[in-house]
Amino acid sequence: MAFTKKPIKGMTDFLPADMALRNLVLDDIKRTYGSFGFSQIETPMMEHIENLTSKQGGDNEKLIFKVLKRGAALQRAWDAGELDGLVDNGLRYDLTVPLARFYANNKDALPSPFRALQIGPVWRADQPAKGRFRQFVQCDIDVLDDATNLAEIELITATSAALLRALGRAGIEQITIHVNDRRILVAAALQAGFAEEDVAGALITLDKLDKIGFEGVSAELLENGASEAAVQAYLGLFGEGGDTTSATAFCSVLNDADLAEVAANLDQIIDSATALTADGVQVAFDPTLVRGMGYYTGPIFEVTIDQLGISIAGGGRYDKMVGKFSGEDVCACGFSIGFERIIAVLRDAGVSAASDETVQGGVAILVDPKAAGEQRMEALQHAQQLRSEGRQVAVLPMRKNMKHQIASLEAGGFTEFEKLYSD
């Protein structure tokens, strides 16, 4: 078979300048989350196929890279003639399903509540597009076994700080944290007159609001069989008919006694997070925020950079998923940063590791290939001396086309060049 030079479709080779920027941003994120007491953990990048296809992952389950069985087990499955039987593992499509397995498996060794930081690649066999990759890095923080809203408040405060630190490199100092609660979403739809079995569909449509506007949402709801009255009542709640200044105000018109507590909780989260975050962070109740993942059970969040019109992080409370693994419910709440999007924003703004003042450039000592052994040794020892002083130094053979050599070294982060010609 022929060799193939390009990486697999939708996957990327990262060159030194790419990695330098990625490492800077990862460091921003790790330091910030570390300061909030999140402990880094790691799970294997491959998971049991039955865990990945447990209906927790929504549409992502259709995008799994599946891994073939091996040896005799593969042969048996092949002989049995069933395609599904050939597979035992898959590459993870997010960090949440593996975290739920991890917690169920290691609960006794972990504090309660437990604050986890996960950074690592996930895989989705999606159609590649600008900014959409088949292997990409996710940065997730999760609080497990904390039923109090300290979890939400610290998640929002920590994620805001991490985002501002990273985005500040591009001069972006304004972000909005949209906050809602899944139970409010459901109550609003029921109140408007949607039947219980139609609520999930209505939410999928409402989720498109920022793309298709109120008119588009209205049209799609009607198309899907909702009554004029229900649609009008529903959209009225978010528009002129409703009060969206706070969760409590919004819920006061909904006939659901249990909702007052849900709303008060959400407003406390919003008020606390507002007080604890920097001036550029707006924490806002947004009754139209849906978040796609079906596993959310309470508060949900999404972060947007309004000046760019993009979403950059999201999360929420999912109190029922860990129980799917352990048989015992464990409440949980998480926030996931779209790492590749941040990198794209920084690159678009011309940010590189070289523009970071704390990053010192490397020294290249270029040695004439005709230099005698003693001269080379001097260069090598000089390099060791510079390294002991904290510099990054490479001793390299000098090329005939030294101008090109230096230019390409500069692209990789070298800023000083010493030339050793043969005596």
Added chain:
Amino acid sequence: MAFTKKPIKGMTDFLPADMALRNLVLDDIKRTYGSFGFSQIETPMMEHIENLTSKQGGDNEKLIFKVLKRGAALQRAWDAGELDGLVDNGLRYDLTVPLARFYANNKDALPSPFRALQIGPVWRADQPAKGRFRQFVQCDIDVLDDATNLAEIELITATSAALLRALGRAGIEQITIHVNDRRILVAAALQAGFAEEDVAGALITLDKLDKIGFEGVSAELLENGASEAAVQAYLGLFGEGGDTTSATAFCSVLNDADLAEVAANLDQIIDSATALTADGVQVAFDPTLVRGMGYYTGPIFEVTIDQLGISIAGGGRYDKMVGKFSGEDVCACGFSIGFERIIAVLRDAGVSAASDETVQGGVAILVDPKAAGEQRMEALQHAQQLRSEGRQVAVLPMRKNMKHQIASLEAGGFTEFEKLYSD
């Protein structure tokens, strides 16, 4: 299907204390290699199956986790009824094959020579055993397009420094770098009387010397059909009959005119590396060093911790592999650290991140769940203050069994505890 709590066989969940130690050691390695001007790069963790099965990977090619095609392509392959046709990708089993593809793909954007650092997981469907995992991290440095022995000298100097830095955490300050050259190995076998087609087999047997001794090697060579005379002549070279004090001395008895230059080069590498490395590093010519991978073409190295009797890193020059991808030969030379072995050595020695004096423990503020909103807010603000002073702080609900809570937080790296009882 049932959920499965345990990770996939041979793969590992890393808890906070595990990750803290891994990150410390990764940092040792990154800093050291950075100081030698190696630039971090990354390739996708999945590779084209044709690249992974190109006969460059030796026995590792039998251990590939293969990834199923998707969608219509999968259906077509299934209909065609051939098992091999179902697969288009695989998980990488090392970092060298992907590096060769990376370099062939990105050559024009990289300096010449190019010094690459790669750190990342690889997968092998091997039988799991103590210290042998199915997903494990490799740390590789490689110098591409450098035909001079500056490459070997700096690879050895850098790797020694990285290893001493990491192993020093366990008080290990003595390592041996065994150095040989593939061409000397071949010449010695030919000189002893092995036929050209039997040399590879003889090397496979010689490679077992440290496990089965001279007697075992002798027996296996005879069993494989070598003559008494050849075996005696061969083993004589390494024993009393030969001079192994330097490559030049060893090669002086071999009838191969080209070998003088090979030996002089190797001795220069050994002498230079000896001068440049710390006192605890012994750089030694070892004519019995083989290294398994068939792709090596020149000098080869292996690092042992003699007090533990284990090998911890290995590498060599492989001038023909990149050409397999690009059609154009590019000389290359690399060194790979057995990261998981280092971790095992440190753990066996009782080393943890908590024993590192530069790592400051975290602060847990435990808040009585009955505390009023104002009190909680004070705790949250106090946490922000401590964070601004560089501390790692988590605000957590206090558990009834606070003793257990504190013990498990301590296991995760928290050292200070503040308790906020409700007024």
